Amino acid sequence: MKIKFTKMHGAGNDFVVVDAINQTIDLTPDQWKFIADRRFGIGADQMLVVEKTQSPGIDFRYRIYNADGGEVEQCGNGARAFARFVSDKGLTAKRAIRVETMSGVIEPTLEDDGRVTVDMGAPILTPEQVPFDAVGLKSKTEGDDTIWPLEVNGNTTWISVVSMGNPHAVQIVTETEAAPVLIDGPVIEHHQRFPKRVNAGFMQVVDRHNVNLRVFERGAGETLACGTGACAAVVAGIRRGLLDAPVAVQTHGGELVINWAGPGLPVMMTGPAVSVFEGEIEI
Numbered sequence: 238m239k240i241k242f243t244k245m246h247g248a249g250n251d252f253v254v255v256d257a258i259n260q261t262i263d264l265t266p267d268q269w270k271f272i273a274d275r276r277f278g279i280g281a282d283q284m285l286v287v288e289k290t291q292s293p294g295i296d297f298r299y300r301i302y303n304a305d306g307g308e309v310e311q312c313g314n315g316a317r318a319f320a321r322f323v324s325d326k327g328l329t330a331k332r333a334i335r336v337e338t339m340s341g342v343i344e345p346t347l348e349d350d351g352r353v354t355v356d357m358g359a360p361i362l363t364p365e366q367v368p369f370d371a372v373g374l375k376s377k378t379e380g381d382d383t384i385w386p387l388e389v390n391g392n393t394t395w396i397s398v399v400s401m402g403n404p405h406a407v408q409i410v411t412e413t414e415a416a417p418v419l420i421d422g423p424v425i426e427h428h429q430r431f432p433k434r435v436n437a438g439f440m441q442v443v444d445r446h447n448v449n450l451r452v453f454e455r456g457a458g459e460t461l462a463c464g465t466g467a468c469a470a471v472v473a474g475i476r477r478g479l480l481d482a483p484v485a486v487q488t489h490g491g492e493l494v495i496n497w498a499g500p501g502l503p504v505m506m507t508g509p510a511v512s513v514f515e516g517e518i519e520i
């Protein structure tokens with residue numbers, strides 16, 4: 238079957254985006270993995286599939302597949318790329334678009350300056366719902382946050398656990414460029430205390446409104462940026478009493494700006510969304 242796609246990125250987190258409204262898309266995890274392959278396929282961190290929805294008051298559904306072929310609940314940078322895609326393709330004339338994902342409804346809005354702001358919904362802060370297995374662990378309180386000891390490569394790493402619909406383990410590091418992202422990231426991603434695996438964030442606090450962040454993503458490895466990871470890291474930093482909103486998050490692929498007014502309230506993320514090229518692939 239031939240599939241038309243658009244290659245996009247949000248702060249360097251790159252995507253293959255497909256319109257499943259005007260073409261039939263029904264691929265296996267191995268076929269998604271092939272598309273994501275940077276040598277044998279197109280190459281991407283995630284694949285985004287745009288679908289119709291019957292849900293009242295909702296404009297679209299969008300599905301997210303990681304480079305390992307697995308479908309996941311949420312993708313923050315992907316939400317911005319999705320909004321750019323449906324607008325550019327004329328699938329909607331709206332600038333504020335309500336889209337349902339596996340983990341609920343989010344609302345990206347196309348800004349006049351070319352960036353996209355997404356209401357990512359409220360973070361989930363109960364460990365069991367992340368999900369994180371805290372049984373038998375002795376936590377510490379830091380500000381309003383609870384941090385947990387995780388055994389990683391023989392060291393104890395203290396983490397915040399946050400879900401943005403997808404699971405995140407956030408640690409504070411002195412300097413992101415010296416952090417063992419590629420050594421500890423895979424161990425945290427597959428840690429037994431995360432039954433659905435986890436995205437591992439490494440955050441350096443520069444000042445109360447600025448951080449550097451690297452994320453070893455579940456199912457994709459280290460990416461140049463992680464939108465839900467930036468949301469989770471800022472939520473953790475605010476709860477720990479280290480940050481004040483808004484927070485500019487510097488990633489290897491660009492800047493994301495995160496706003497959050499506290500528990501139960503939505504996390505707002507603003508950042509770039511860029512179309513790079515269009516193509517067609519036989520699969």
Ligand SMILES: N[C@H](CCC[C@H](N)C(=O)O)C(=O)O
Nearest residue numbers: 312313314403454455464465
């Ligand atoms: N790897 C993530 C999905 C993509 C998230 C990231 N690319 C973002 O921008 O939020 C997970 O398995 O939960």
